[in-house]
Amino acid sequence: MQQVIKTLIWGMALCLTLTACAEVKVTTQQPHPRPSAAPADKQKAKPHTTATHAKLPTMAEVKQKLQLKYEGKQPSKWGEHLPGVIDRLPTKEKVIALTFDACGGQHGSGYDAALIQYLERERIPATLFINSRWIERNKPTFMRLAQHPLFEIENHGTAHRPLSVNGRAIYGIRGTGSVNEAMDEVLGNDRKILELTGRKPKFFRSGTAYYDDVAVNIVHDIGERPVNFDVVGDAGATFSAKQVKQALLQAKPGSIVILHFNRPAGDTAEGLKQAIPLLRQKGYRFVKLEDMLK
Template structure:
């Protein structure tokens, strides 16, 4: 599924899918992430080697669809139910000498749409966390609950720490699935590439820390490991995507930029979401209350439901 012209223009004009997080950084310093930055739950270089909690796919995970021609089918699937989490040192040894050949929003091993033939749409919402990024869009979540529209929520470790009660309510609601949005919200690179002014992870070890830090937090809180991971900015290189898959999580991007990084007005959010084709993975944000995301989604979804569109969590179809 090609990104629509409107989606591409919106992404460029707004500065990409995480422009809202970038704007908050500019105002409050969220983006000043050093290569050694950590948050509550992060795995340090010294301690990660001995980390033992499992972040493998849960035993009840459904089989990955086998349609070889689809972007989803070609996306790297988690290592088969690994009983033990690979060590940091082991991952560095396995991938440290590999040079990436791809970088960006559409990279081998990254899910950008639902399996071929799937007519539903997946709404996904990020909560970036950090200074200026810890808000909670209750209007958005209340609307989804009112209309019984399921969604996958990608939560950053810092956001979880800032919103423990909200997290508990979201995690206990079967309408929603909780995904891993990283420990300190970094683009996932093995060479330190940046996106929208956010410094990327600087090597395989830092990729490991960004993924596993929040995976451990979520596993402890949920009682099971997260199945899906989306990086800060949704940028990856192909080697980093392979690392995530080896850690037992599916790597997720998007095909429709629903809110331009929480910067679009409600009218444009409505247009983007309403025009999402069957099989789309729509990205939006749930940490910018008062913006255009909630009213735009609320304006778009009823028409799609009336037309027979089905909404799913990612785990419902993969």
């Protein structure tokens, strides 16, 4: 009898021990471990977030809305300087906005490294209007420029076409031929820049800087502001260094200067180097568009 009782007690103790071990396993096991945080450099590789994109309507939604609004509208104005296009900064301060275009395409996808290096060395902020074709040919350089605090990246269109709704041409370049084509020219590069940088462009400059008045309104409705200039700084990087210098010295308080950084064989960099010290002596400082156009 005593042996039976001892056997029962031993069996009960064993059951209790096994139960306790099972409970420990249950409470300490993590069947879905949390992934470790990504390294900081990997996190920076994706500057945009889902939230950024969630706030914006899709291209299809924007196009559907604006197609209904503008279909059948006939333009009455055409040119570089139209109502709704910003040509100067709204200030009397001695500030100048240097804007540089990169047009892309067969003859426009170069990179004037000497010019950009001069801006960096002299700590000169600038606004860079960059075309989709240039981005595709120079993506590593584009990403470096986009991450540089001196530079502001803005929209220079998808195919570098004059912006119109009826195909009007300038300099032998046919403009966008419909409301839909005008929207594609703005939105295609808008979304490309957003995807790559996490920042939606605030400003737009069309290829050739020409617009009709309907297209200007389309740009505004897309959520960007058309920006041109009051000083032609290098005429598509065809000016000599002396001509670039003379053009820049014509700038006034609030001037927006158009130049180019996609043609390294031109004299834009050299003309800039000659003009900047003289402008500084006159008390001018340099600003990005986003600093002055809120």
